[in-house]
Each structure stands twice: as C-alpha cells, then as structure tokens.
Amino acid sequence: MMAEVSSLDEFADIAPHPEVEIPARLLALCDDRELLDAASALRFKVFANFLKPLVRPLVRHRLKQEVRKIKDRATWHELMVRFIRSALETTTDGFTYSGIDAIPQDKPSVFISNHRDITLDPVLVNYSLWLNGHQTSKIAIGDNLLNMQVGAEFMRINDSFIVVRSARGLKAQYAAMSKTSRYIRHVIDHGQSVWIAQREGRSKDGVDRTDPAVLKMFALAYRDESKDINHMLEKFNLVPTTLTYELDPCAARKAIELAERERTGSYVKSEHEDRDSLVQGIRGYKGRVHVAYGHPMRTGYQDADDLAQAIDEIMMENRQSYPTFRAAKDILEGNAVALEPNRVSDEFSAQWQSLIGRERELLLRQYANQANGSAI
DSSP: OHHHHHHHHHTTTTSOOOGGGHHHHHHHHTTOHHHHHHHHHHHHGGGHHHHHHHHHHHHHHHHHHHHTTOOSHHHHHHHHHHHHHHHHHHHOSOEEEESGGGSOSSSOEEEEEOOOSTTHHHHHHHHHHHHTTOOOEEEEEEGGGGGSHHHHHHHHHTTEEEEOOOOOSHHHHHHHHHHHHHHHHHHHHTTOEEEEESSSSOOSSSOOOOOHHHHHHHHHTTTTTOOOHHHHHTTSEEEEEEEEESSOTTHHHHHHHHHHHHHHSOOOOOTTHHHHHHHHHHHSOOOOEEEEEOOOOOSOOSSHHHHHHHHHHHHHHHSOOOHHHHHHHHHHTTOOOOOOSSHHHHHHHHHHHTOOHHHHHHHHHHHHHHHHSSOO
C-alpha cells in the first residue's frame, strides 16, 4: 500500500484530481469568471457578451445547484452524460461509432486518436465506450491548456492527466516524457485505459499523421524490459481511433491561424482564444459525427516510424467520407459543386465564403485533405 501511495505522489502534479477533492473543486470553479463566461456563451450564445453582468449571477446559481449534487466521479460522469447527450442532440445530425465490439476487454487499451476538437474528441470516445459497457479511459491533455486555468481544472476533474510539452532543453524534455510514460504505465498496470492524441495539438490542415515520438514515449516505460517497440504492444491494446466531423465549427479559426503562420512565421493567441475555441467546438453545428475503432495493433514492426505509418493507414481507411470533403476538393479544383440543399451545405458555404484569399483556400483544404487522405 505504501508503494502505491508513493507512486501516486510522484504523479500528483500531472494526474487527475483525486476523487475526494471533486466536490470542493467544482464548487470553487463556479466562482471562476472565465468558466461563468464560457457557460454563459454556451447557454445564451451571441447574447452572452452583451448580458455578462446580468447572466453571471444566474449562471453561477444554476451551476452551484447542479454541482452540489456531485459527490464523487461517478455522479460527475452522470452529469457529463446528460450534457453530452444534449450537445449531440442540438449540434449534430447524429453520432455513430463502429468497431467497438472488436476491442478486447482482457487488458486495458490505449486509444491513439486523431485530434480535431480541444475537448470533444476524448469526451466522445469515452461516451461511446460508456454506451457499450466499456470502462472509460483517462485522457491525456497537453500542458498548453494550463494557460486556460479553468479548462485545465475542468479536464483534471474529468479524469484527465497532463502531458508536459513545454519543457525547455533536452534533459527537461526527456524527464517530462519519461514521467508521462511511467504514469501511463501506472494507469495501465491498474487496469484502466488511456486516450491520447496521435501528435501534439489539433490537426489544422485536415491531415492525420502519427508522431513516432508519441509511440516512443509509450515504449519508454518498458525500456528496462525490452527496447523492441513490439514489446509494448504485448502489454496493452493499442487501438487506432478515428473521429470524423462532417463540419468543423472551428475551421475558420484554424485557417486564419495557418495563414498567419505562413505570413509571419508565428501566431500569437488572443487572451481568451482557447476558451472561445472550446465553446465554439461544443456549441457549433457539426453535421454527422463518427468514431471508428480499429483492431488493436499486432506485433511485427521494425520501429516506431513503421508502427506510426501502419496506424495512419488504419485511420485513413476508417475515416468517414462526407460530401463536404468532396465539395471542398471540387471548389479548389474549379469544378462544379453539387451539394444537397440542407443545413450542412448552408453552414459549409457560410464557412468558406466568410473568408477570402489564402485563408479561404486553407479552410477548404482542411476538408479536401480528408477526402484525399493526404495534403493537397
């Protein structure tokens, strides 16, 4: 027992908040102005900015009413399930999933996933697991979310752990990666699964490529047993997981960022940009959304690069084909576009027509690259 406590203490700065702290931390969050503004934006949409002084007390009161019902992580998850169901009903034309029956339950899984939305990607994976009687996974989040304190706090309440990517210098970077790998092994050894993005940050160009460094991080925890990348594949189910959104509510934001990086070589986020992206991703209309689970990766790979390529091929094969992807490709190639008149086509047209020049082109490429599976 003492060894386990010591192990948990080692990870206290990156691990999810202990269950016993959840009620108090949630109550404290109810007084956080950033959370109140985000909740107001979700509830009152465009009117929230004009009504902030009036709605904050109402939102705070409502949040505290709900939070006082939360006694542990289980009751917190019940609240989250209600929220997710409501969000899917109001912002999508249907949420589907496939391949979940092929996930073995004899050992934990690491769901290595493409990454489109700041918060929804792992939440939707866990929701589909929960719907099918699977244990939900712990969620890996980048330490960039620490800049948005309320977001980091919320995610750590929601069973997330922090992956430190901002360490300076090779020694510090290796120490951070090693600690993350030990924590992931700690989670797996205790029988729970993990969700992690295939690379740092959201895909902003529509191309999904696995960073071999993520796979090397997994293997680092088993280096004393074997340096062979295949050894870790025997310890857990490594499951390629593909999320496909018919529409990305943040597509224009991503295009603007990419264009700015092209023009100046860098991009500086505004003060509340991550919060606004989080809110827009949740409340924005997404059309159809699908989560596809691949079969767990078997052994037989030469190295992390070889394994990463195999994962990418599975993700590409499992990506859904939506009309918006082909339409974007046709627009870029100057061909006639035939989209069925509906809300999806209206929202898609509004997205790309809201931008001009290079920004418009980069928005269209986000969708077109999902039709091709490679950058155009």
